[in-house]
Amino acid sequence: MKKLTLVYFSPTKTTETVLKAIAQGLAQGLEISGSAMTSVNFTRPEIRQTGLAPFGGDDIVLLGAPVYAGRLPSDAADFFKKLSASGTPAILTVVYGNREYEDALLELKDIASACGFIPVSGAAFIGEHSFASTEIPVAMNRPDGTDLQQAQDFGSNTGGLLKETHDLKRIGGLKVPGNFPYRDGMGKGAPDFIEVTDMCTNCGICATVCPSEAIDAQKGYVTMAADCILCCACIKACPEHARVMKDGPIKDKAKWLNEACSTPKPPQVFFAPGS
Ligand SMILES: Cc1cc2nc3c(=O)[nH]c(=O)nc-3n(C[C@H](O)[C@H](O)[C@H](O)COP(=O)(O)O)c2cc1C
CATH class of the missing domain: 3.30.70.20 (Alpha-Beta Plaits)
Structure with missing residues (x-):
């Protein structure tokens, strides 16, 4: 009996929405019941104080976070680094505001691998930009219905891959876009905005x-x-x-994003070659 766990950071809930759609598709494909699904939303600091029990071979884990400056938010990266897994398939998702996701998915893959997960698939979905408002609607209302259908399909295709894979240890390495060394990320501290x-x-x-x-x-x-x-x-x-x-500078950035990144981007998905 497989257990499915969603582990995510999602201040404005677009990552959460995408992960839940992926989980739905995956659970249907693998016939995982609702009672075998758990969510760990570690957005709030008190959840990050303690780590999680190690994951094993009966687990499937969905890891998700937004993209901040082409990287994972540092609080998310620090929490993911504390996870421990052994032979556990991981499905990796980053959600970005229709600009670029640069090194974030690669960073998530590298962290997951270092924790002992076997990354089987990865995706970059689009979410309404954190800086969006009705006045400056950057990627407003993403993920939309089409995105969520694609998220569900990504989950069920990952389920298909897992069903066909007899020995996870022999699965090919997942390849995702991104460069190492990663670009500079962001820490705490903001203009008074x-x-x-x-x-x-x-x-x-x-x-x-x-x-x-x-x-x-x-x-x-x-x-x-x-x-x-x-x-x-x-x-x-x-x-x-x-x-x-x-x-000020953040509102100016939002205005720039709204003009420079106005063409809606499609989600991208990646699968490890099967064994
Ligand atoms: C500090 C900060 C930096 C961001 N950097 C990027 C970025 O580099 N590229 C991008 O397309 N979106 C960027 N975004 C937008 C978020 O990735 C996007 O809105 C995401 O959907 C937020 O996820 P959440 O709803 O789970 O919090 C940034 C948002 C914030 C707050």
Whole structure:
């Protein structure tokens, strides 16, 4: 009996949505029941405090994260590096905002391999850009219905590959785009780019979704720039739309992305050659 585990970081939930669609296709193909599926959403810092039990040969693991500056967000990479697996097939997914994903999928593959996983397939899907708003709609509403169908198909095709593979250890190496040494990634720290308007009702939802504990309830829910990872989860989760992007470099970047990356990109999928 196989167990399917989704392990992901997803501040604005596009990675989560894509992974769930992939899991649906995979579970159907491999006849894995809902009770054999678990999700580990490690976006919040308290989940990252402890590691996970090692994965074994009866597990199948989906690893997913967004792309930040062509790399994995450092909190996501650090958590993935703590995983341990032995002979466990891994399905790797990065989700990016319709610019490029550069070295992120390669970085995820390298980390998964170093942890003992056997990467069997990899994908780069598109998600609404973290910086998107109704005013600057970068990749707005992605993943859309077509993306999610493709995510499901990717899951079921991976299931087909796993069914046909008699000895996982003899599976060919998964090849994905990207370069090593990787491009420079991003750490914590952001320009002061979020304004809390007087629509704020102090409900505190922004603080509960922040992956880096950068929101100070004592100071009217302002974002502490030094701890912010720019994910915009707080802006998107605010029920009052009280958090808005200030004029400045991040808003300018969003405007640039909206113009320079306006042609919708299709998802890309990669499979290890079967044994
Ligand atoms: C700090 C930061 C850097 C980003 N860098 C990239 C990038 O290099 N390329 C890209 O296409 N999208 C980039 N994005 C957009 C996210 O990858 C995209 O919106 C993704 O869908 C967010 O995933 P989530 O919804 O799971 O948080 C970036 C977003 C943030 C916050």
